[in-house]
Amino acid sequence: xxxxxxxxxxxxLAVIMDGNGRxxxxxxxxxxxxxxxxxxxxxxxxxxxSRLGIRYLTLFAFSAENWLRPKTEVKAxxxxxxxxxxxxxxxxxxxxxxxxxxxxxxxxxxDVNVELDAAIQKTAGNRGMxxxxxxxxxxxxxxxxxxxKLAIEVQAGRLDPEAIDERxxxxxLFTGGIPxxxxxxxxxGEMRISNFxxxxxxxxxxxxxxxxxxxxxxxxxxxxxxxxxxxxxxxGMTSDQLRQGQE
Ligand code: IPE
Ligand code: IPE
Ligand code: MG
Numbered sequence: 001x002x003x004x005x006x007x008x009x010x011x012x013l014a015v016i017m018d019g020n021g022r023x024x025x026x027x028x029x030x031x032x033x034x035x036x037x038x039x040x041x042x043x044x045x046x047x048x049x050s051r052l053g054i055r056y057l058t059l060f061a062f063s064a065e066n067w068l069r070p071k072t073e074v075k076a077x078x079x080x081x082x083x084x085x086x087x088x089x090x091x092x093x094x095x096x097x098x099x100x101x102x103x104x105x106x107x108x109x110x111d112v113n114v115e116l117d118a119a120i121q122k123t124a125g126n127r128g129m130x131x132x133x134x135x136x137x138x139x140x141x142x143x144x145x146x147x148x149k150l151a152i153e154v155q156a157g158r159l160d161p162e163a164i165d166e167r168x169x170x171x172x173l174f175t176g177g178i179p180x181x182x183x184x185x186x187x188x189g190e191m192r193i194s195n196f197x198x199x200x201x202x203x204x205x206x207x208x209x210x211x212x213x214x215x216x217x218x219x220x221x222x223x224x225x226x227x228x229x230x231x232x233x234x235x236g237m238t239s240d241q242l243r244q245g246q247e
Pocket of ligand 1: 017018019020021022023061062063066077188
């Protein structure tokens with residue numbers, strides 16, 4: 001098997017971690033067991049990405065739409081999230097990982113927010129990989145909130161509407177300051193975006209795998225990266241133009 005070219009790994013990897021429920025169902029287990037196993041995968045993939053020198057890793061952990069799930073599942077997910085963040089802070093410190101959250105934080109239970117803030121503060125000085133969890137996150141909601149932020153600035157007379165361009169809009173999103181994803185991985189065979197990073201994924205390479213998230217591992221990650229490295233990112237140009245640029 002070809003080895004990975006370290007100079008051509010995605011700078012920013014985004015992941016839609018899907019298939020926990022189906023993983024459990026196949027084994028006649030409760031959905032929550034799938035989520036527990038999914039947390040194990042998160043640990044493995046965070047460690048591996050950090051080891052490989054990935055600069056930004058963004059994980060879709062709970063969508064704005066996931067509040068529609070049964071109350072018991074939502075409650076269990078929030079409890080798991082809290083435990084994951086609490087248990088992982090020491091590891092993040094060891095690996096120089098900076099922790100970050102995007103999404104509508106106000107929707108999350110207060111005790112979860114306490115844990116998130118603690119991890120964000122504790123890791124704020126780290127300079128390695130930026131690990132971002134998307135929680136109560138929706139791409140459309142994020143775009144609307146950026147538009148609202150800019151409208152308020154205009155109304156207050158602090159911003160000229162003519163100054164609103166792609167760069168300023170990008171900086172007004174929850175992900176302001178984070179470069180856009182180079183690669184999006186979605187597990188479990190679903191081929192949709194489910195309202196994740198709508199603006200930011202404009203030019204990301206998309207990779208879909210049938211593997212459910214609890215079964216995703218270092219080897220699966222290497223396969224995804226190898227697939228990414230075989231692609232030509234043209235950004236609207238022709239193949240010849242890209243090759244000339246390299247000469
Ligand atoms: C992903 O697994 C985890 C979350 C969305 C929180 P799912 O829970 O969506 O698993 P499936 O899609 O039902 O198999
Ligand atoms: C998307 O997965 C959200 C997360 C992975 C957190 P879902 O399983 O909720 O997506 P849909 O509803 O099947 O599109
Ligand atoms: Mg799902």
